[in-house]
Amino acid sequence: MNMQDVLFVLENEEKRKNFILRLKQAGEISEEFQAIQNAMSSLGVNKPPREVNQTTILRHTFQYCDGMEAFQNFRLVSKFWKIAVETTKFYAPSVDAILVHIAKKFDQGEYPIISHKLLQNLKTDPCEIWFCGGLLSDNFRNYVISNYAEQCLVSTDGPIPLPIKIIHDTNFKDLVLYCEFKCSLKYVDINIDMTEPDEANWNNFKNNISDFSKLKGIHFWCEWFHAMEESDFYKSETTEYEELEFEIFYNIWPNRIQFLKSHGIQILNRKEFDSKTAELSKNLKWAFHFRY
Numbered sequence: 001m002n003m004q005d006v007l008f009v010l011e012n013e014e015k016r017k018n019f020i021l022r023l024k025q026a027g028e029i030s031e032e033f034q035a036i037q038n039a040m041s042s043l044g045v046n047k048p049p050r051e052v053n054q055t056t057i058l059r060h061t062f063q064y065c066d067g068m069e070a071f072q073n074f075r076l077v078s079k080f081w082k083i084a085v086e087t088t089k090f091y092a093p094s095v096d097a098i099l100v101h102i103a104k105k106f107d108q109g110e111y112p113i114i115s116h117k118l119l120q121n122l123k124t125d126p127c128e129i130w131f132c133g134g135l136l137s138d139n140f141r142n143y144v145i146s147n148y149a150e151q152c153l154v155s156t157d158g159p160i161p162l163p164i165k166i167i168h169d170t171n172f173k174d175l176v177l178y179c180e181f182k183c184s185l186k187y188v189d190i191n192i193d194m195t196e197p198d199e200a201n202w203n204n205f206k207n208n209i210s211d212f213s214k215l216k217g218i219h220f221w222c223e224w225f226h227a228m229e230e231s232d233f234y235k236s237e238t239t240e241y242e243e244l245e246f247e248i249f250y251n252i253w254p255n256r257i258q259f260l261k262s263h264g265i266q267i268l269n270r271k272e273f274d275s276k277t278a279e280l281s282k283n284l285k286w287a288f289h290f291r292y
Contacts, residue, residue, distance in 0.1 A: 058084035066092050067121065068101075071114045089123045095286045096129050098122070106139040116147070127286045136162075144288070149184070153287035154277055160290055165280055172201040182211040187268070187276045189219045194249045202256065209263055217266040219273035227270035233257050 009015045026032045058081060062070050067090030075085040098119050105112035129151075136144075141162065144152065149163045158170040159177075163184035167175070171191050179185060192198070220228040235250040257267060268276075281287045 055080055055084040055087070059088045062088040063090055063123070065090070067118045068093055068098075068115075071118050086117065086121070088121060090118065090121055091123050095119070095122060095124055095127060099129060099131070102143070103137070103140045106143060107137055122285075124285050128281075128289045129286055130289050130291065132291060148288070151284060151287050152184070152290075153281055153284070154289045155291070156289065157292040160292075162288075162290065164290070166276055172198065172205040176201070176204050176208050182208070183213050185212055186214050186280065187217045187219075187273060188215065189221065189273060192220055192222050194222050194224055194246060197248060197252055206259065215263075215265055217268040217273065217276065218260065219268040219270060221270075229269045230257065230267040233267075 009019055023033060023036065062074065062084060065074070067088075070085045070088065070090065075082045098115050102112045102115045102119070105115065144162060152162045152164050154166045154168070155162075155164045156168045158174055159167055159179035161178075161180045163181035164179075165184060166187045167179070167185060168189040169191065170188060175188065175190070220232075222228060233250075233253040233256075260267065266272075
């Protein structure tokens with residue numbers, strides 16, 4: 001037989017099936033089988049194509065797959081696939097889906113190492129991840145603190161036991177009592193009562209001001225002014241409130257404002273305060289927003 005005859009047998013489906021049947025009938029220890037085996041080994045046809053183990057090609061392909069499936073299955077194929085999977089930037093699943101999965105695993109007493117690795121390998125547009133702060137387990141909270149402290153950006157309902165950078169809707173009492181990571185706080189939204197000097201809680205905050213070493217700005221709001229500006233703390237000719245309780249307010253608050261400013265803390269209006277979320281998240285792929 002010449003080359004054309006051999007190729008015809010291999011390429012023709014009927015001839016090929018007949019050839020395989022005869023090879024099986026000859027048996028594994030036959031000279032015919034041994035000759036075919038040696039020829040295939042010599043030509044390397046039993047080895048996978050080189051492209052199968054080229055990590056650059058694999059990464060380009062894997063990025064369009066589901067990251068969880070890649071980590072759970074593809075990663076086990078070979079050492080080259082493992083390297084490719086662990087260095088691929090995936091588009092899916094979403095950040096919040098992985099975090100929910102991680103939280104559930106911690107609730108079940110497991111450490112989700114695969115999900116943790118996958119979270120490092122996601123391609124994502126900047127996004128807000130909303131979590132209910134009151135439902136975080138101790139294990140998941142410790143995991144977040146250890147791995148994603150920088151992403152702990154906003155709490156919309158007062159202090160929570162995480163290194164939050166921006167806290168909404170709190171007061172001096174709760175801020176001192178419940179803000180465990182005081183040194184992480186940068187901006188805070190504080191509710192005050194114009195008719196109540198609140199001396200004890202103010203003095204407690206004042207005495208602990210050094211703990212809030214990164215605090216840069218405070219936005220105040222109250223029932224009367226709602227969103228307040230710095231000028232609202234100083235009495236002027238246009239001030240509408242003449243009652244005694246407001247006289248007390250205008251007597252004590254200018255000194256408090258000066259104290260805050262002497263520690264480098266700005267008095268922000270609502271627009272300025274709201275802009276800080278975008279400002280701090282500018283360099284983050286994603287950030288936690290916690291609410292109760």
